[in-house]
Amino acid sequence: MTTRAGFVALIGEPNAGKSTLLNRMVGAKVSIVTHKVQTTRARIRGVAMEGDAQIVFVDTPGLFQPRRRLDRAMVAAAWGGAADADVVVLLVEAHRGLTEGVARILDGLGEIGKGRKIALAINKIDRVEPPVLLGLSKALNERHAFAETFMISAERGYGVEALRRWLATELPEGPWLYPEDQIADLPMRMIAAEMTREKLTLRLHQELPYQLTVETENWEERKDGSARIDQLIYVVRDGHKGIVLGNKGETIKQVSKAAREELEEFLGRRVHLFLQVKVRANWLEEAERYTEMGLDFKDGNG
Numbered sequence: 001m002t003t004r005a006g007f008v009a010l011i012g013e014p015n016a017g018k019s020t021l022l023n024r025m026v027g028a029k030v031s032i033v034t035h036k037v038q039t040t041r042a043r044i045r046g047v048a049m050e051g052d053a054q055i056v057f058v059d060t061p062g063l064f065q066p067r068r069r070l071d072r073a074m075v076a077a078a079w080g081g082a083a084d085a086d087v088v089v090l091l092v093e094a095h096r097g098l099t100e101g102v103a104r105i106l107d108g109l110g111e112i113g114k115g116r117k118i119a120l121a122i123n124k125i126d127r128v129e130p131p132v133l134l135g136l137s138k139a140l141n142e143r144h145a146f147a148e149t150f151m152i153s154a155e156r157g158y159g160v161e162a163l164r165r166w167l168a169t170e171l172p173e174g175p176w177l178y179p180e181d182q183i184a185d186l187p188m189r190m191i192a193a194e195m196t197r198e199k200l201t202l203r204l205h206q207e208l209p210y211q212l213t214v215e216t217e218n219w220e221e222r223k224d225g226s227a228r229i230d231q232l233i234y235v236v237r238d239g240h241k242g243i244v245l246g247n248k249g250e251t252i253k254q255v256s257k258a259a260r261e262e263l264e265e266f267l268g269r270r271v272h273l274f275l276q277v278k279v280r281a282n283w284l285e286e287a288e289r290y291t292e293m294g295l296d297f298k299d300g301n302g
């Protein structure tokens with residue numbers, strides 16, 4: 001079997017629909033494994049399997065996100081993630097068309113296009129009439145010769161399959177970057193726990209107790225569209241609890257804030273995250289803990 005694998009960067013103005021498209025393409029097979037594989041400067045957002053191809057979606061770090069202004073200097077820096085990618089997909093909103101922001105991104109594409117294909121995905125086609133689409137596609141392709149143009153609705157799922165199939169064929173031949181069991185269906189709870197664990201790692205570095213685990217205990221969808229997530233951080237010693245809490249609870253507060261922000265971005269809605277640290281000397285021996293982490297627990301020496 002010939003396998004393919006590579007990195008795909010989704011770029012576009014804030015609100016273009018990158019997260020929606022990513023979630024569609026990745027589906028349930030999403031994985032937060034950033035700390036395990038450091039093959040790229042960019043962060044891994046998700047992994048999708050398409051036939052024999054493994055498509056790894058990367059972030060263009062921070063710079064195309066809302067809240068931040070998209071001035072020229074930032075755009076230049078934002079290409080970091082795209083430059084690491086094998087294929088780049090530019091998302092443009094059908095109803096907004098060739099905005100100033102899009103024009104600025106187009107200006108940078110020449111540089112990025114060296115050595116990699118760039119596809120155009122006109123998103124939110126559910127919001128416009130077909131003639132508008134043809135005109136927009138023509139105008140954009142005149143500014144940059146895209147390898148392929150897709151008309152999609154990330155929200156409704158139109159055209160997404162075709163885009164994913166095309167991406168798979170464009171990736172270089174090579175072994176998969178992630179073992180298959182790492183991208184097996186990871187429930188959202190586990191992904192959320194993994195995010196908190198990652199923030200703890202970032203915050204505590206060497207200090208991080210080796211025997212530490214994070215579990216999502218409760219996930220409640222609220223009527224206002226937000227989610228309440230309760231997580232437990234298990235450590236094996238009292239001393240470790242102190243480390244995780246930090247002076248006056250400062251560490252856990254910062255970790256909680258960082259994890260919540262990432263969760264909100266990932267889910268695209270507000271999150272109320274509650275963290276609690278528990279000392280449980282025996283957790284390493286408890287079968288239940290392993291099962292929740294997606295690991296097989298074997299009794300005895302096995």
Ligand SMILES: Nc1nc2c(ncn2[C@@H]2O[C@H](COP(=O)(O)OP(=O)(O)OP(=O)(O)O)[C@@H](O)[C@H]2O)c(=O)[nH]1
Nearest residue numbers: 014015016017018019020064065066124153154155
């Ligand atoms: N009508 C319509 N709305 C869409 C479509 N795709 C995404 N949206 C909406 O567009 C908005 C922005 O989508 P996101 O996926 O958050 O966009 P993003 O590019 O990740 O945004 P940033 O995180 O700000 O960079 C959301 O309200 C989506 O529901 C689509 O195909 N049709």
